[in-house]
Amino acid sequence: MSESFETILKHAGLNLPIDEINRLSPYFELYSETLKQLYEADLTAHEPANQFIADN
Amino acid sequence: MPNSLHFMTIAEASKLIANKELSPVTLTESFLERIEALDGSLKSYVTLLKDEAMHEALVAEKDINNGDYKGPMHGIPIGVKDLYDTKGIRTTGQSKVLENRVPLEDSTVVAKLKSAGAITLGKLSMWEFALGGPDTSIFEISRNPWNLDRQPGGSSSGSGTAVAAGLCMGALGSDTGGSIRIPAAFCGIVGLKPTYGRVSRRGVLPLAWSLDHCGPMAWTVEDTALMLQAFAGHDHLDKTSVNIDVPDYTFNLAKSLKGLKVGIPRHYINSPLVGTDSDVIDSFDSGLALLADLGAEIVEIEIPSLAYATTANTLIMIAEAFSYHRENLISQPENYGDSVRGSFILGGTYTSGDYQRALRARSIIRDEFKAILKEVDIIATPSQSAPAGPFNFDLLALLMTPNYWAPYNETGMPAISVPSGFSSDGMPIGIQFAGRPFEETTVLNVGHVFQTSRGLLDNRPIL
Structure with a gap:
């Protein structure tokens, strides 16, 4: 997991020291696990609208 | 007149000020004295504007005595979360990244409150960039007045602490994921997150543009209504601001809940x-x-x-x-x-x-x-x-x-x-x-x- 985390960080332009990667790795795993909720939910029919308020 | 000026509500104080029964100077002095006495342990203010506040109080008193009463916020001492830009006064988001940042203009909300005659006592502590938690950055984190060993909630932590402790009559907060409502709940005060677009965010350090809201925190719901009245409304300089009429927020406050x-x-x-x-x-x-x-x-x-x-x-x-x-x-x-x-x-x-x-x-x-x-x-x-x-x-x-x-x-x-x-x-x-x-x-x-x-x-x- 930490290798994948490191790859994603580099893609984001972040070159973190190893102790920072080790500190954040457990949270990356937690966040990745939580993210699954959004991929398991049926969201396909919904446009990612930005107009939260206007049509109310 | 109530004995404890610092525990009066904005609604109570404004009536006395309007009737010239309470001096904004006396009121401001009372708050500055209480801040001096208590904030060493509560840590709610990161920048105290003692001289500026007293000057604003003197101007308010003079205006009111000359018949130029501006409304319920006139002469009311408030605190401002340290992510609202204040002209000529350091605004840091409680981060070392912006340690020496001094804005050239007031944020729209601060400008509107000034126009309404409110007196700014100082800039209030917060969680770094409206998200950071218990870390101490350039300033200490404020304490919960109900128990100094407990956290006050965040990110508008100093706003929650200062209002609950009677170190200001109302405060400005901001809310991207609960940052007004959490410290309000934790400190036993009222916090209102208005509708997205209702209050201008111009001149407020962003956390997340599509979720950020500005709003009032005070001891009573009525006081948040009075504060909101002073700064709600369209701002053409904020692209997320919505141009809808601002109603009278106190008109229906006491309406019966029957049938709601x-x-x-x-x-x-x-x-x-x-x-x-x-x-x-x-x-x-x-x-x-x-x-x-x-x-x-x-x-x-x-x-x-x-x-x-x-x-x-x-x-x-x-x-x-x-x-x-x-x-x-x-x-x-x-x-x-x-x-x-x-x-x-x-x-x-x-x-x-x-x-x-x-x-x-x-x-x-x-x-x-x-x-x-x-x-x-x-x-x-x-x-x-x-x-x-x-x-x-x-x-x-x-x-x-x-x-x-x-x-x-x-x-x-x-x-x-x-x-x-x-x-x-x-x-x-x-x-x-x-x-x-x-x-x-x-x-x-x-x-x-x-x-x-x-x-x-x-x-x-x-x-």
Whole structure:
């Protein structure tokens, strides 16, 4: 997991020291696990609208 | 005249000021003396504007004596969260990254409050960049006046502390994922997050552009209404500001709740994922009983998307925050506190597909709330899952724990936290009321009637 985390960080332009990667790795795993909720939910029919308020 | 000037409400003080029975100078001096006496341990102010406040008080007094009374905020001493730009006064977001930043202009909200005659006592402590948790950055973190070993909630921590402790009559907060409502609930005061677009965010340091809201914090619902009245409204310099008439927020405050439909998402409140404390549930249930006694109709509602509302809000928040902070995270990471740096970095690990997914989730959340608000007038929940705890909490884990605040940042609906009771160990507990977009009047009405009937108005922390 930490290798994948490191790859994603580099893609984001972040070159973190190893102790920072080790500190954040457990949270990356937690966040990745939580993210699954959004991929398991049926969201396909919904446009990612930005107009939260206007049509109310 | 009440003995304790610092525990008067804005509504009480403004009537006395308007009648020239209370001097803004005397009132401001009283607050500055109390800050001097207590804030050494409470740490709510990061910049005290003693000379400026006294000058503003003298001007207010002169104007009022000359017949130029500007309204209920005239001569009222307030505090300003240290992310609102203040002309010529350091505004840091409580971060070393902006340690020496001095804005050239006031934010729109601060400018409007100044025009209304409010007196700025100083800039208030907050969690770094409106997200960072217990880390100490350039300033210390404020303490909870009900128990100095407990945290006051954040990110508008100094605002919660200062209002509860009687170190200002009202304060400005900001709310991207609960940052007005959390410290309001933890400190036993009122915090209102208005509708997205209702209050200008120009000149306010952003956390996440699509979720950020500015709003008032005060001891009473009526006082938040008076504050909101002074700074709500369209601002052509803020592209997210909405051009809709501003109503009189105090007109219907005391209206009967008879027939008001209050929806309760009991499935979420009882969810083990939220893990709501039993004292909080007891306080909430007795609050509902009071609402029923006051004539409201309590109905159970189902909002399935609440299951992922916190995840979507946190993803959007830290992804947007990362895009704002990316350059500084690369060039000066050491100037961020550990918690805020970690959360922003994690925001940078999401893909565009993830962000898109969260926006689609937000769309469903909005649609479900919109449908429910055709059936009920107000949605009520606890304001928090647990009373204020110690300072050593894990912000990064907490951000992914389901909560009661996120849905209203995602939908932009107005939401208010009002004191509802106390835990068995004496910490405040709040109840949250949310309403239809731009119907702050309904939210303020239910909040005011609840607060004035609940019997907690005289419960102040002993300091």
